[in-house]
Amino acid sequence: MTTIIEARGLTKSFGSTRALDGVSFSVEAGRIVGLIGPNGAGKTTALKSILGLTSFQGDLQVLGRNPYTDRDALMREVCFIADVAVLPKWLRVSQALDYVQAVHPRFERERAEEFLRKTDIRMKSRVRELSKGMVTQLHLALILAIDARLLVLDEPTLGLDLLFRRQFYDTLLNDYYDKERTILLTTHQVEEIEHLLTDVIFINHGRVALDSSVEGLATRYAQVNVKADQATRAREMKPFYEREIFGRVAMFYEGRTPEELVPLGEVRTPSIADLFVAKMQGVPA
Amino acid sequence: MKAMMMLVRREFWEHRMLLFAPITLCVIFLVLCALAGANFDIGWMNFDGTSGAQQAMPRGFYLVMNLVFTILLYALMAMVAFFYLCDCLYAERKDRSILFWKSLPVSDTMTVLSKLVVALVGVPLVVYGLALVTNALSWVIFMVTVDFAPSRGPTALNWLKMNGYLLADVFVLALWFAPIAAYQLVVSVWVPRAVAVWTLLPPVAVILGQKIFFDSWSIAELVRQRFGGFTINFGGGESPAAAIDAINAIPLLARADLWIGVAIAAVLVYVTIRIRRHSDDT
Numbered sequence: 001m002t003t004i005i006e007a008r009g010l011t012k013s014f015g016s017t018r019a020l021d022g023v024s025f026s027v028e029a030g031r032i033v034g035l036i037g038p039n040g041a042g043k044t045t046a047l048k049s050i051l052g053l054t055s056f057q058g059d060l061q062v063l064g065r066n067p068y069t070d071r072d073a074l075m076r077e078v079c080f081i082a083d084v085a086v087l088p089k090w091l092r093v094s095q096a097l098d099y100v101q102a103v104h105p106r107f108e109r110e111r112a113e114e115f116l117r118k119t120d121i122r123m124k125s126r127v128r129e130l131s132k133g134m135v136t137q138l139h140l141a142l143i144l145a146i147d148a149r150l151l152v153l154d155e156p157t158l159g160l161d162l163l164f165r166r167q168f169y170d171t172l173l174n175d176y177y178d179k180e181r182t183i184l185l186t187t188h189q190v191e192e193i194e195h196l197l198t199d200v201i202f203i204n205h206g207r208v209a210l211d212s213s214v215e216g217l218a219t220r221y222a223q224v225n226v227k228a229d230q231a232t233r234a235r236e237m238k239p240f241y242e243r244e245i246f247g248r249v250a251m252f253y254e255g256r257t258p259e260e261l262v263p264l265g266e267v268r269t270p271s272i273a274d275l276f277v278a279k280m281q282g283v284p285a
Numbered sequence: 286m287k288a289m290m291m292l293v294r295r296e297f298w299e300h301r302m303l304l305f306a307p308i309t310l311c312v313i314f315l316v317l318c319a320l321a322g323a324n325f326d327i328g329w330m331n332f333d334g335t336s337g338a339q340q341a342m343p344r345g346f347y348l349v350m351n352l353v354f355t356i357l358l359y360a361l362m363a364m365v366a367f368f369y370l371c372d373c374l375y376a377e378r379k380d381r382s383i384l385f386w387k388s389l390p391v392s393d394t395m396t397v398l399s400k401l402v403v404a405l406v407g408v409p410l411v412v413y414g415l416a417l418v419t420n421a422l423s424w425v426i427f428m429v430t431v432d433f434a435p436s437r438g439p440t441a442l443n444w445l446k447m448n449g450y451l452l453a454d455v456f457v458l459a460l461w462f463a464p465i466a467a468y469q470l471v472v473s474v475w476v477p478r479a480v481a482v483w484t485l486l487p488p489v490a491v492i493l494g495q496k497i498f499f500d501s502w503s504i505a506e507l508v509r510q511r512f513g514g515f516t517i518n519f520g521g522g523e524s525p526a527a528a529i530d531a532i533n534a535i536p537l538l539a540r541a542d543l544w545i546g547v548a549i550a551a552v553l554v555y556v557t558i559r560i561r562r563h564s565d566d567t
Contacts, residue, residue: 053387053565071562072392080388088382090299102291103391139385 002029004150004182005050009058012045019045021206022058029149030179032196035186036276037203043186046203047154050184051080063149076105079148081139083158089128093121093138100142112145115175133164140168144176151176153185157192165192172196194272202279209279214272222253222261223270230264237264241278252278288391292399293407300372303403306365307358307412311419314354318423321350322430347427351420358419362412366404370469371480373400374557378564393561397470397554404466405459413455417448447529454534461537464546465511467553474560511546 005027012020019042027033037043048054050062052071060067065074087096093116100107116123119137127135136156143151157165173196177183187193200217202210212220226234226249235242237260239251252270253261261267270278297303374397377383386396469484476483492505537543 048565051388053384055563068562071387072390072395075388075390078388080384082381082384082388086381086385088299088377088380088385092298095295095298099291099295100389103288103389105390 003027003061004029004063005184006061007046007050007058008060010046010049010060011057012042012049012054013057018206020049020056023203023206023208025201025208025211027182027184027199029182031198032177032183033185033199033201034190034193034197034272035184035201035203036190036272037186037209038280041203042206043203044154045206047152047184047186051078051152077148078150078152079143079146080152081136081143081154081156083155087127087135087139089126091127092123093125093127094123096127096138096142097123100146104146106147107142108145108147110145112141115141115144115171133160136160136164136168140171144171149181151181151183153183153187155187156185157187157189165189169193169196190273190276191271197272200272202276204280210275217272217275218269220254221270221275222256222258223268223274224251224253224261224264225249225266225268226251227265234264237261241281243274243278250274289395289399289402292391292395293403296369296373296400296403296407299376300369302365303369303408304411306361307415310354310358310361311415314350314419315422315426318350318426319430321346322427347423351423354419354423355416358412358416362408366408366466367469367484368481369408370400370404370466371473371484373404374470374474374561375476375480383564387565393558397474397558397561400470401463401466401554404469405463406455409455409459413451416451443529447532450529450533450535454532457534457537460547461511461534461543463550464553467550467557470557471553471560474557474564510542 003026005025007026008024010020010023011018021042023042023046035043035046045054049056049060050067052062052067052069052074055068062074063077067074091099097109097112100112101109116138119134119141121130121134121138121141127138130138157168160168169192172183185193197214199213200210201208224234224239228248231249234249234251237251237253237256239253241252243250243252251264252275258267377386472484473480488504488508492502492508495501495504
């Protein structure tokens, strides 16, 4: 396994607030990692550190390089979509292709053009004339045509309608992802991406709250929809979070065996979204 | 090199004024030339082209018109370059596109240098070419409409010499004005808003401060020399040859203040590159 990202004690302060407070994690090649956290948790700061957009303390290696001092070399192998607002309004589609082709040694123009032909985007259009969804398609077309090893997505589908969001992730999985490539992404719409993630990292108050593979989650965490008469016993088993849905109580456990939990009610693996809420609200800040 | 050429092209895509403004002025001038030429023999001029004095008149008119036009064109260029330099490292932060540009394998050094090259060499070369073409076209327009003998115009040798100097001047003056442009880059990459104000305010404040507290204009004089000092022999002679020599800026290369300016520019460019490395969309 090749390690793509290795962070050890990654720290970044803005004045007296610590956006990142000694964060350590690593991302292996071929994984699709969701970096998930509430607003202001430090997600964007972590991504910016990885992309060489900001200085940091601690040790951070991306593809074996220090991203801050080596950004331009790193960007030959790393692609990045922030959100739809980032392509400049004045840029024409054809100019975007010309530009990336001239500056990027791993850009294959034909691939981008082939993808664009399947959309309503015309070569002569300027970005300002495109809808939000089309701008994302254009950005995606550029990214798909770059033979990169790491793709970083920061809220890539913000402000897009459901059709575009679905299409975006489908394209990503079908046309882009293979076992060699690594994707690191953040989004607020956790439900939409949880089926495609292989790993999750929860981050809160600048610290890693959870770091696990998706298979690992199933063995470590359990959600029990507790039978009404088992509520007291279930609480004695020390759930880290409980939640009432339509009069039924769901309790979340860490490190309990199925044998312990089955008598309490229906046992299932919590969704990443539920687990996220449980972890963020269950743990005292 | 391919990447650098593209970075320069990119600047002309974004800042269409760089081409649009001077081309518009050239077109207006040519239209005026055509109107003036077609109407030359009516009204107050009452031109019939027979006597020597009247032959001299259109030629003089042509030369003066072209001189005024060329001065206007370079003044316009200075203005366009000023606003370009204000915008060039600010717009990408304002519209957040800096995140896109920085997601590509282009170093901050390349980016900053491309902007400097556009302002100091790219735009002046474009304007030089436009002036050349426009002068030639206006010459043709005058020949057709007023019918004055080409031999009465500037000699081919003088013409070549003049344009050779102007071309060399592009590169000499690029060095001469490098500290001004580099200063503008620092402001453009740094301030959060109102770049033009922040560009002009500090020098004005420093100059006035020096006058009030030290009763001296020496900094103002330094700035004045930078903007006016390159016309070293202007008005130095009556003959056409002397007038042509007056536009030769090559002797500036022998002056220490040019090279001190280049050194200051190098420091300011380095500062700009360092600041852009920190810059993101916040």
